[in-house]
Amino acid sequence: MVTTLIAVIGTLAGTGLAGLLQHRTARTTRDDSRRDAAVQAVAALAAALADHRRAMWVREDLRLTGASPEAYEAARTESHATRSAITAPLTTVSVLAPALAPAATAAAQAAYDLRAAADRTALTTDRDRAMAAADGLVAAAARRFGA
Structure with missing residues (x-):
């Protein structure tokens, strides 16, 4: 009888431990997937910001130099x-990594602010500020997700 009771308790404990380990593994996998998705979103945002900065530089430079309509x-x-x-x-960065949302929004706004620069010096200053804001976003992501 005692042997049977010990066997039942051992089986229940083993089952409970296995369930706990499975739950923990699943949670870790979900967390890793979410982290990977957030890192990918930051990378995609950084690339999109760089593309927009370049496009805005070209656009505003054409405007400032009086290029053809x-x-x-x-x-x-x-x-x-x-x-x-x-x-x-x-949007993805803001949803998956809300702590990075302010830096992401600031980087986007800095890129948008290249519009209507008063002159080439202002355009250069705005571009430098936009690059610094994007670098700040990447640095914040590295601090948050870095190993």
Whole structure:
């Protein structure tokens, strides 16, 4: 009788431990997947921000140098496309890594702020600020997700 009782208790303890380990493994896997998705979103956002900065630089440089209306309009169309490309990764970063949302939003806003620069010096300053904001986002992500 005692042997049977010990066997039953051992079986129950083993089952409980196995269930606990399985739950912990599943949670770790979910956390790792979420982390990986957030890192990918930050990378996608950084790339989209770089594309938009470049497009805005070209657009505003054309405006400031008095380029043809056709050239400016083509650059404007491109900048609209690159701005739209920021939306999805910005949203993903904000959802998956809310702690990074302020840095992500600041980096996006800094890229948007290249619009309507008063002169080339202001455009360069705005671009440098946008690059610094994007670098700040990447640094914040590295601190949050780095090994």
